[in-house]
Amino acid sequence: MSWHVFIPDSLLEETSDLKLKAYKVGQIARACAIFGVEHIWIYKAGGRDGRLIKTLLEYVETPQYLRKRIFPIMPELRYAGVMPPLQIPSHKEKTSPRIGEIREGFAFRRGKKIFADIGLDRPALVKGIAEEGRGTFKIISVKPLRVVPAEPPGYWGYKVHWSKKSLAKTLKNADLDVVIATSRRGVDVRDAEVPLEGEVGIVFGSPRKGVFEILEEFKEKYEFDLVLNTIPNQKTRTVRTEEAVLATLAIFNIMRRD
Known part of the structure; x- marks a missing residue:
């Protein structure tokens, strides 16, 4: 089973502060790494930060010793240091070489x-x-x-896909077995039977617009396999995307059986 997380390019629309943007992206990267997400997709939702999100996600996923080789000095990475380290298996420390490593x-x-x-x-x-x-x-x-x-021995990190296409088109291109939308309007996750098998897509909206509002804005429809409210009885007016990603993956992690 592989998990695909879908986030909008309008993820950072609530702030113009580059440092805060880096922090928010870092929270999503960390949540995806904790729960072994293999793919993060950035879909078109009217935002302007698609390239920034992609760059930050790829930078923090890259082992520290390779970053200078892969990433030139660029303004987008000015505050990359506020992103928490992922500490995933591919991020090895410098040690004496061992055959088979x-x-x-x-x-x-x-x-x-x-x-x-x-x-x-x-x-x-x-x-x-x-x-x-x-x-x-x-x-x-x-x-x-x-x-x-060689092939990675297990979970090694995630790949980032900046589709530059709307949500429905991005989901179609991803060719998934199961697609789950997260929404306050959805079925209470405690009452749902969640099919977490094969290539599973988990879709999140933006800070200001939910998944269905984004679809409506682009005059699109998509037949989700399930629409879930993964934070029932929320006491705040809104839930930030990075908070929704962490909460949803934590719940699904308990349900998965692979």
Whole structure:
């Protein structure tokens, strides 16, 4: 089972403060990492921060030792330090290399050979076929340091998709088995039978507009498998998107059986 979280590009519309924007995105990244979300989708909802959200989400998901290689200095990352560290399995500390260890790295060409920065004191020679850029590698030799491309051993982080399309079109492109909308109008989660199997999409609205208001604004309709109120009896007038993501994933995490 894989989880896909859908958030609008209008997620940050309530503030113009770049520091606060980074903090809010960091809360969503942290919630998704805690509960093992594999995909975060950013859909078009009339906002202007799609690129910023994508950049911040990708930055905090990248191991610290690779960030300077992948991200140039840019104003969007000025306050990236306020985002909490994810501490996911791909974020390894610098240690002595061990045969069999799998690490995230960045492959680059040096002459006719491919090397990978895997966060150790020296780059590793890549054996086998590898493309330049970010990848996952397994250590097969320590002296000399050599690696081969490898698959992550389990949950390794999330991928970010900035669709630039409306919600209905984004959901169609995602090709999911189950799509669940979160809404105050939905069925009380305590009374629902939630089908958490296969590729599961969980859709969230913006701070000012719910999922159905966003669909209506784009003159769209979508047949959700389930519409859930995951925060019944809320005592605040509104629930922020980052709060809804954390609450919903926490509830679904108890329900999942994989």
